Amino acid sequence: MSEQIFFGDVRSGDEIAPLSHDVTATTVVLGALASRDWRPMHHDYDFAVNRNGTKDIFLNTPNQAAWFERYITDWTGPKGRLGRMTFRMKDSVFPGEKMVLRGVVIGADTDDSGCGWVEMDVTLLADERICTTCSVRVAVPVNAEDNPWMRRGNDWLPNPMTENDR
Amino acid sequence: MTELSDIPESVSGRIGQTQYEETGEFPVEQGYIWTTCASVQNGNPLYWDAAAAAEITGGQIAPPTMLSVWFRPHHWSPGRTEAAVPLQAHFDLKEDLELPEAIISENTITFHDPVRIGDVITSRQVLRSISDPKTTKLGTGRFWVLDVEYVNQDGTLVGVESYTAFGYVRGDV
Structure with a gap:
């Protein structure tokens, strides 16, 4: 895990160091059971192939979310606080593949409460195939005294405000 | 080309209605937090160091992305005759x-x-929409959007998940 990132350290276009992991059947099954997902396509090869029509068991969505979270907060440090994530699943991640997460900052702004928000695009690839893309909104401290985890009520706005909200 | 039936009124009438208010079968607990962190090798001290959690978050918390973990039913429990499924509104559709x-x-x-x-x-669970018929590489079916809102024991909102699903018939039957 990196040192704590502060809002002033972040620039649009910053690239986050990639994270790579060799996916095994254990990765898939452990991730499914950790997220209490008992559906057979995440642990039963025969069901995945002959019922779902996929080539093997595959990583479930909640565990992919956990991988994205780990990747993002490894970069932000522990005071980084997730506000919102949107996943788009394009393909599945199978045992035997090399999974790589890559992230880029696409924007950084403070809201009306002074909270520092970083917008990122993160891509999860398996054997260089794009499997999932994730749009992330994460709060990071604006200075040493600020801590996004202590924000409540109107000081915590995980959905960006629109003109209609103001 | 697969022909899909029209959406029954009994289904379209669910749009915007709250369904399946369910309370998790056990309180948020440390074991699943560690198992989840282990599954993705997440070394964030918030989840491994109680003193760090106390200082930064005012006490021990769960990784935010574990939101859906806390209401997923046991695979089996006494007296249950069928496997319970989470997102029941999705399986109903x-x-x-x-x-x-x-x-x-x-x-x-x-x-x-x-x-x-x-x-x-x-x-x-709240069904938000159901699409017209669509054909993708998987087959012919419909997309639907389903929200799941989560509150804690004080009624405080802790998160909202919005799922877009594609239900389909495989291939060209």
Whole structure:
């Protein structure tokens, strides 16, 4: 895990160091059971192939979310606080593949409460195939005294405000 | 080309209605937090070091992305004759629309107050929309959007998950 990132350290276009992991059947099954997902396509090869029509068991969505979270907060440090994530699943991640997460900052702004928000695009690839893309909104401290985890009520706005909200 | 039946009124009438308010079968607990962190090798001290959690978050919390973990039912429990499924409104749609297969194509999670160890999470499901028939590489079916709202034992909103699913009939039957 990196040192704590502060809002002033972040620039649009910053690239986050990639994270790579060799996916095994254990990765898939452990991730499914950790997220209490008992559906057979995440642990039963025969069901995945002959019922779902996929080539093997595959990583479930909640565990992919956990991988994205780990990747993002490894970069932000522990005071980084997730506000919102949107996943788009394009393909599945199978045992035997090399999974790589890559992230880029696409924007950084403070809201009306002074909270520092970083917008990122993160891509999860398996054997260089794009499997999932994730749009992330994460709060990071604006200075040493600020801590996004202590924000409540109107000081915590995980959905960006629109003109209609103001 | 597969022909799909029209959407029954009994299904379209569910749009915007709260369904399946359910309380998690156990309080938020440390063991699943560690197992989840281990599954993705997440070394964030918030989840491994109680002193760091106390200093930064005012006490031990769960990783935000574990939101859905706390209401997923046991695979079996005494007296239950059929396996309970989470997102029951999703499985209802598969059955009622006669679409035997389904995938989740998009998922947005919005994180509100932190989920803390000992919290008991209640979820409620709200169907937002059902599309016209669509054909993709998987087959012919419909997309639907289903929200799951999560509150803690004090009624405080801790998160909202919005799922876009595609229910389908495989191939060209």
